[in-house]
Every structure is written in C-alpha cells, then in structure tokens.
Amino acid sequence: MPPEAAPWVLMYHSVGDCRDDPYLVTVSPRRLAAQLDWLRRCGLTGVGVAELLRARAEGRGRGLVGLTFDDGYADFLTTAVPLLLRYGHRATVFVLPGRLGGTNAWDADGPRKPLLTAEEIRQVRSAGMEVGSHGLVHTDLTSLDDVRLAAEASDSRALLAELTGHAPEGFCYPYGAVDARAVRAVRSAGYTYACGVAPGALAGSFALARTYVGDRDSAARLRAKRILHAFPAGRGPLERLRSLHA
Structure with missing residues (x-):
C-alpha cells in the first residue's frame, strides 16, 4: 500500500486589512469566509492540529484539515473565531506569552498589530480553539544558545499552562526555522507536536509542514494546493510549487 499522505495543515496569520501587508501574512475577513466556506463545501472540516493528529492516529482523520494561525494576533479572536464558528470549523x-497584549515588534516593516492579551487567550480557548506556543517572543530558535532555546520552549509552555489551566500540546517554530537542536528542546519541554512551514530535511510530528494561505488564494488556488499536497516529496517542479506563497 502507498504511504499515507502527511496531514494537510493550512497556515494563516492575521485577518484584517490587507492594504499594508509587506510580508503577505494577512487575509481579509471576506477572503477567509470564502475559504472556510470552500472547505465546508468540499466536505472538509477544519480542526486544531492536536485534534487532527489524534483523529488520524485513531483512523478517523478522513475529511479533516488542520487550521493554524501564527503569532497570536488580536484579530484572531475578534474576526477569525466568529468566522470559524459560523462555518463549523476549529483551529x-x-x-507568544512573552508579548501578551504587545505588538508584532519583530516585523521591521508594515503596520504594528496588537497581540492577544491573557484574558483574550482564555476567551479563545473557551470558544473551542486550541492554544499552542509560538515561543516567548518570536525568536529564531536556531540562533539561540542552549539556555535561551530551552527557555523559549519550556517557559512559554509553563506560562500558557498557568494562563489557561492547560499545558499546550503544540509548538510552532518562529519563522519556520527548525533544526535538530530545536526539535530536541521542544520535545524535551513536553509538547506532542510542532509545526514548521515547508517540507525539509526534518519530518514527523515535531516538524510538520504546512500550506501557506494568503489573500489571493481563491477556491481554485486552494484546490490546486490540495492536489499538490497529495503528491509524495521529491517530484521535482511539483514539489517546488508547494512552497509558493503567491
């Protein structure tokens, strides 16, 4: 039998005004609504990654797709959550527990956007969404010494456990930067999975690849990305298309 395809996990960031978006990480509410509606019409239900992995392990992952939102922007609660619930999805x-109520100060260009506060994170969890760690302050883990690396993984998990009453299962590597040291630190901190961005030398539940989704992703483009995801790695041009952002 052919190997089972890797889980399909979509990667979002902010939901809002796309006019000043130099990093192409913002999806408009109208576009997100259309994308979520397309998933529903295709018989797909968006879920958090922990739920997706459990379902697949139990043989009931058919029809599920992982939905992820990086960085913890406040617009996830105000804009994304209502749309997710309207179309019957979770995410x-x-x-970033080291930047509660702060802004995306790590971005050199573009507008400053507010991040979720502690209370807003609790509201997100109460709405049925999974809360995972993105590290403490959005730092490339591969550039850190051992002490700071351990703190980004372990301390962020401890802070979120204290904040929500539930230790997070998932971690997301800032910038998608991951190496063997980062994987070891995240695994040692007690997470059960971790997300990167594009497929690379590392694979498995601590280096999950995801499909970028942007504001230009119409139903046709999402359909194409879904088809490309089904191809095994190493298919030349098709494989390279996976990482296209636009």
Missing part, C-alpha cells in the same frame, strides 16, 4: 492559534 489552533500559536501565541
């Missing part, structure tokens, strides 16, 4: 939001 994982990866937050």
